[in-house]
Amino acid sequence: xxxxxxxxxEILAFAFPILVVLLSWEIISRLELANPIxxxxxxxxxxxxxxxxxxxxxGGVSFFLERHAAISFFRIMAxxxxxxxxxxxxxxxxxxxxxxxxxxxxxxxxxMPIPSLAWxxxxxxxxxxxxxxIVFVTMIASIFPVIYNSAAGVRSMxxxxxxxxxxxxxxxxxxxxxxxxxxxxxxxxxxxxxxLGRAWRALVATEMVVATGYGLGYxxxxxxxxxxxxxMYGGIAMIALLGLLIEKVAFGRLERLTVEKWxxxxxx
Amino acid sequence: xxxxxPVKIRAHKIHKHFASTPFSPGVTALEEINLEIHEGEFAAxxxxxGCGKSTFLYIVAAFEKATSGEIYLDGxxxxxxxxxxxxxxxxxxxxxxxxxxxxxxxxxxxxxKSKKECSQRCRQLxxxxxxxxxxxSYPHMLSGGMQQRVAIARALAYDPKxxxxxEPFGALDAQxxxxxVDDFVRIWEGLRxxxxxxxxxxxxxxxxxxxIFLFSFRPSRIKQVFRIDLPRPRDIxxxxxxxxxxxxxxxxxxxxxxxxxxxxxxx
Numbered sequence: 001x002x003x004x005x006x007x008x009x010e011i012l013a014f015a016f017p018i019l020v021v022l023l024s025w026e027i028i029s030r031l032e033l034a035n036p037i038x039x040x041x042x043x044x045x046x047x048x049x050x051x052x053x054x055x056x057x058x059g060g061v062s063f064f065l066e067r068h069a070a071i072s073f074f075r076i077m078a079x080x081x082x083x084x085x086x087x088x089x090x091x092x093x094x095x096x097x098x099x100x101x102x103x104x105x106x107x108x109x110x111x112m113p114i115p116s117l118a119w120x121x122x123x124x125x126x127x128x129x130x131x132x133x134i135v136f137v138t139m140i141a142s143i144f145p146v147i148y149n150s151a152a153g154v155r156s157m158x159x160x161x162x163x164x165x166x167x168x169x170x171x172x173x174x175x176x177x178x179x180x181x182x183x184x185x186x187x188x189x190x191x192x193x194x195x196l197g198r199a200w201r202a203l204v205a206t207e208m209v210v211a212t213g214y215g216l217g218y219x220x221x222x223x224x225x226x227x228x229x230x231x232m233y234g235g236i237a238m239i240a241l242l243g244l245l246i247e248k249v250a251f252g253r254l255e256r257l258t259v260e261k262w263x264x265x266x267x268x
Numbered sequence: 269x270x271x272x273x274p275v276k277i278r279a280h281k282i283h284k285h286f287a288s289t290p291f292s293p294g295v296t297a298l299e300e301i302n303l304e305i306h307e308g309e310f311a312a313x314x315x316x317x318g319c320g321k322s323t324f325l326y327i328v329a330a331f332e333k334a335t336s337g338e339i340y341l342d343g344x345x346x347x348x349x350x351x352x353x354x355x356x357x358x359x360x361x362x363x364x365x366x367x368x369x370x371x372x373x374x375x376x377x378x379x380x381k382s383k384k385e386c387s388q389r390c391r392q393l394x395x396x397x398x399x400x401x402x403x404x405s406y407p408h409m410l411s412g413g414m415q416q417r418v419a420i421a422r423a424l425a426y427d428p429k430x431x432x433x434x435e436p437f438g439a440l441d442a443q444x445x446x447x448x449v450d451d452f453v454r455i456w457e458g459l460r461x462x463x464x465x466x467x468x469x470x471x472x473x474x475x476x477x478x479x480i481f482l483f484s485f486r487p488s489r490i491k492q493v494f495r496i497d498l499p500r501p502r503d504i505x506x507x508x509x510x511x512x513x514x515x516x517x518x519x520x521x522x523x524x525x526x527x528x529x530x531x532x533x534x535x
Contacts, residue, residue, distance in 0.1 A: 160361045163331045166349040168375030168426060178378075182365040262365045263408025 040230050049234035069238050071214040075131060076203045079138025080196055087143050088188060091150025095184070096176060101151070108147060116141040116202040120209050134206045134215070141202035142195035149191025153184025186259040193251055200243055272478075273307030276430060276462045277328065282337035284323055297323045299487035301337070305430075305479070308460045312473035314520065315483030316527040321466045322434050324483075328464060329355055329432050341429065351379060354423030358435040360415040362407040368394075368418050369403040375426040393421040396455055413444040420452070430462040437472065449475050453501050470516050474509060475502050482519055485526040492519055 022042045028034050029041035051057045052065040094101040116137055127133045157180055165179045207217025216235050223231040259265035282301040288294035297320035305311045313321040326332040328339055330349045339346045341353070362371050372393055373386040381389075394400045397417040407415055416436060423431055437445045449472055456463065456476070467473050473480045480494040494516060502509060 158359075158361065159331075160357050160359065161363070163329070163349065164355060164357070164361050164422075165374075165378070166331075167329060167351065167353060167355045167423075167428075168378050169351040170378045174378055178374075179363065182363070185365065258365070262406055264364050 037227070037229055040233065045230050045233045045237065048230040049237060052231065052234055065219075065234060065238060068214055068216050068219045068235070069242060072203060072207065072216045072239075073242060075134050075207075075215065076138050076196070076199050079135045079203070080142045080199050082135075083139045083142035083195060083199075084146055084192060087146040088150050088192075091147040091188075091191070092154055092176075092181070092184070094147065094151040095154025096180065104147075108144065112144045112148075116198070117205050117209075120206055124210060129210050130212060133210050134203065134212070137206045138199040138203045141198040145191045145194035145198065146188075147191075149187045149194070150184060153187025153191075154180045156187060157183035185262075186264045189251065189255060189259060193247065196246055197243070200239065204239060272309045275304050276307045276309070276342065277303075277305040277464065278340045278343075279303045279324075279328075280338045280340070282324065282327060282334045282339065284320065284327065284332070285335045296487035298327075298334075299489050301483075301488070301490060303481055303490060303493075305462060305464060307462055310456060310463045310465065310476055310478045312465045312467055312477035312480045313483060314467055314470065314473050314480055314516070315488060316485050316520065316523045317468065318486060318527060319483040319488045319523065320486050321483050321488075325432055325434055325464060325466050328430075329353055351375060351426050352429045354426070354428035354431045356416070356419050356423050356431065356433045356436045358438045360407070360412070360419045360439075362415055362418055362422070364407050366406075367403065368399060368405050368407070368410070371407065371418055372421045372425050374422060379426055381426075389425055393425055396424075396458070397421045398451065411444070412440050413448055416440065416448065417451075420455075424459070424461075428461075430464060433463065433465045435466055435468065437469075438467070445472075450501065452476065457500060470513055470520065471504065474513055474516070475504070480516065482516065483523075485523045485530070491523065 025039070026041045026043060029036050029039050049065065053063070056062050057064055090100075090104065094104055119140055120133070120137055123133045123136050127136060161179055161183060162175055165175050170178065203215075204217035204220070207215035208221040211218055211221070216239055220232050220235040223229075223235065255265065279301050282298055283296075284298040285296045286292075286294060301324055303311075313324065315321045323332060327334050328346065330346050363374065366374065369390055373390045376386045376389060390403075391400075394403060397420055399414065399417055399421060402410065402414065407418065410418070416439075420436070437448050440448060453476060463476075465473070465476060474496060477496055480496065481490050482492040482494070483489075484491040494512065496512065498506065498508060504510075
């Protein structure tokens, strides 16, 4: 009981500033202090978005927004998961092995500052105008925070933690699995969060360039051609919502089960 | 010291030099350390800051290698860290992702002991160290003193031949420290395990140890050895205690003086 009221309070505290901004926006738009076509009132966007989400919208299309969102979601998951699975391992390796660190660090340092979007024209030449290109670019965007944080996480464990385990008879493999890996958890989780954030940005932008006819990025860009601002805002809201869902539900749950429980990361 | 067993730890001409790095000049921490610690003996190493007493302990643990010289445990030369030695650090160094219980049985699990033995041994140590009721707590929920109890229990769990302790009560506040020392005397009396205990507190050393090795300032040697024959638990107001404390402090102060001078010279 006590826990659920606390949860409710948290949700309200989170929603409050958002509601304030939306309300001001609504007023500005309704009073036509700003052009209501460029800045339609949030309630109208909401009605429009619900229409786009419905089994059959006013244009006779079913689950219009869901379809775009689902396609974007699968693309980002594909790109992110490829990066996450390979680069967590690479980062951990760099954290424990000096030779691996010395080899990969210069490459990463050189490639990291390049915006993921700079790769788009090149990747289009390699993989064509399609899903492969979009997935590949989201993968590039996800790679660096995962590698960097995984490596930093391993290094965050003090030498004394390793010594303590050695004294108890732990060999290299046991130290890695039972000390370095759990010890690196807070960094690894943070790295994956950053990676998904970067992946979303790269995804939407790439979808705009690689117009495949589907995806939220494509939807927003396409709606602009028809001056359909309500659909544009609806698409943007969908991106925010999906991002929030991943951050709060998936990662929030993971953090409560691990680093917050262990006191390695403070819950605010 | 006739009431002790055979020689447990023997250090022979231990010399330790740290090579210079771009950030620090080379320094000889240990000139030549020779000592013998017997089975069941509680040995305290005391000396001014930076004298290399912790370095010596780390060489016994084999975390560090001596530049020259050898250390023997039961006549066998020590070459790498192992479960025949238990370690307790000043900073506790618990595993934050494990509960108290899991921290304590970590060593036993690594050594592939049966579940039954782990939980039995764990329960016993929780009781000895006064942690019963905190089995399922995570380290961050506990005070410093309680965390150090977990660290001690963790090191005792797999029954090492010797217990190495690096200023274990150094990070605790004065009251907690006194209580921990009293409790540890009681725990130790029940086990009579060989202990090597690094400290900079003369009082702590006198409360606990059978033998106090006083390290000189670096490059350090063993300047003096004090045998403490007072019965435990010891009383800090006992005149013999006070006299020993006086003697040790006088000898230690000379070394602290050298340390201060060397620090001024660097500036």
